[in-house]
Amino acid sequence: MRPISLPPSDASERIAPLAKLPVFWNLSGKRVVLAGGSDGAAWKAELLIACGATVDLYCPCEDVGDSMAALVEKDGVTHHPHPWHCGVFARAALALADCETEDEARAFFCAARAAGVPVNVIDKPAYCQFQFGSIVNRSPVIVSISTDGAAPILGQAIRRRIETLLPPALKQWAALAQALRGTVNARLAPGPERRRFWERFVDRSLSTNAAPGAGDAATLLAETDRLVEAPSIGSVTLVGAGPGDAELLTLKAMRALQAADVILFDDLVSSEVLELARREAKRFLVGKRGGRESCKQDDINDMMVRFAKDGKRVVRLKSGDPMIFGRAGEEIERLEAEGIPVEVVPGITAASAMAASLKTSLTHRNHAQQVRFVTGHSRHGVLPATLDWASLAAPGQTSIFYMGGRTASAITAELCARGMPADTPVAVLSAVSRARERRWTGRLDALPAAIGEIGVDEPVLIGIGAVFAAAARAGHRDVTPSQAADNPPPRAARHGAR
Incomplete structure (x- = not known):
């Protein structure tokens, strides 16, 4: 099967309309006029000082607040203990004011404009030629976020998210x-x-x-000699995309996606996760789908090797965790045999997302002393012949069957034949963590009918054990055991989650 290439959209090649032009202005050694001694004015003064500006503060002594008074004692702020006037704007790079009334704001704005000085009146957008955004400070790396005054709290929330992505160092x-x-x-x-x-x-x-x-500079500079002498070789990073919800990605996974030249992604990776990838990266769908034509594993391995030998940074993006039912071992073995650097970024596996969704501890000490992740199908599409069903049917444990939608009837039969009670609590989740997530909880003997109810067009996860008793009592589309014989689970395209 030929992989599907997804080039960046046409929209990424044009600049969409901007509410404001983001500009980073050098204020080092420049004079700034500031009128007002409030806490808001003090915050602006602190920003200006951090940029190396010299601040001329015009404010009567009785109007200088505590925060501003602390700044006046530092270098960078000169206090003029009287109100501003039209003559203060000469040779100023910027002018800022905190004005109580509309008339005062209009007067300051007009005076600064007449002097040709860009002006901002704090918290009065009508009298602002420029605005201050929320700032992520890793100077000389600086990120500023603006919502054009529409939603300052949103800007602050975006800043917090970016703060978590950028290492402090x-x-x-x-x-x-x-x-x-x-x-x-x-x-x-x-x-x-x-x-x-x-x-x-x-x-x-x-x-x-x-x-x-101390030695990093020398090490990095030594790299320049190697780049001149040796041909470039890329790398491959196996990245866990999690169960679907993009917010469950790890920070390290985000960084890998943002640095990728090529992304080979599974069929179960959500579009929300792909949206977070570097837009210039070439994307190839290499998914393996139950019951449909699939990209062969050898072809995927060949693609990773070819791109890496061309000097590309390749991300092999897998749903869930790449080391759980993801054939990562075969990929790592091939890459290492070819001398290609390979790294693994773990992801949240579907079982963890299932536990979170149901608010169920998989190892609740009153019910389970161990948890098992079990594959629900072999390469031939049936249950693996090597599973120890007697052990899986024993009490005191939780079993999570991945990719078990089409084999649910066989799972039920095998467990019941080994003595597992028919009323053992079971939970089934489809498309876990995604907006279209569906749940069912009930008894083990109703599991086949439950799969018929939920379907297997989405990834299905089956949890079996006493830890699901509370969820079963809550009831989610419960199916009675008598329905099982009348509702065999259909065949489906997708039957698993990792």
Whole structure:
């Protein structure tokens, strides 16, 4: 089967309309006029000082609040103990004010504009030529977020999310990049060699929470010699995409997706996860689907090797965790035999998402002393012949069957034949963690009928054990045992989750 290439959408090649032009302005050594001594004005003064500006504060002494008074004692703020006037704007780079009344705001705005100075009146958008966004500070890396005043709380929430994605030590890595740039440019010609160096620098800086050490500069510069002398070889990262909900991705998985040149993704990887990938990355669907034509594992291995030997950073994106029922062992073995660097980024497996969705501890100490993850089908589409059913039917454990939708009747028969009680609690989840998630809970002897109710067009996970008793009592589309014979589970395209 030929893999499907998904190029970036046409929309990514154009700039959509912008509410404001984001500009980063150098204020080092520049004069800024600030009127007002409130806490809001003090916060703006603190930002300006951090940018290296000199702040002339115009405010009567009795109007200077505690926060502003603390700043006045520092270098960078000169206090003029009287109100502003039209003559204060000369040679100013910016003008800011905190005005109580509309008339005062209008007067300050008009005076600053007449003097040709960009102006901002705090919390009065009608009198602002520029705005301050929420800031993520890893200077010299700076991220500013604006909602154009529509939803400041949203801007703050976005900032918090970005804060979690950018390692705190990125500040030191960016400073090291500034220090190395001249030397790197002298050693490497513009083009592929120089780009590869900085890509590797970025990979290193975004994959650690540690600041660069004393020997990192020399180690990185030694890389320039190797890039000139040796042909480039890429790498492969096996990334767990989780059960579907993009918010369940790990930070390391996000970084891998953002750094990828090529992404080979499974059929069960959600579109929401793919949306978080680097837009320039080439994407290939290499999914293996039950009951349909599939991309062969050998073909997937060949693709990873070919792209990596072309110097690409390849992400093999697998649903759930790549090391659980994902054939990662075969892929790692082939890559290592070819001398290709390979890394594994674990993901949240579907069983963990199932437990969270049902608010059920899989190892509740009153019910289970062990948990087992069991494959519900072999390469031939039936139950594996090597499963120890007597052991699986024993009490005191929780069993989670992956990819067991089409074999649910056989699972029930095998467990009951080994003495598992017919009323053993069971939970079935389809499309776990996704918006279209469906649940069923009930008895073991109703499991085949439950699969008929839920269907197997989506990934199905089956949990069996006493830990699901509370969920079963809550009742989710319960099917009575008498319905089982009349509702055999249908064949389906997708039958599993990892």
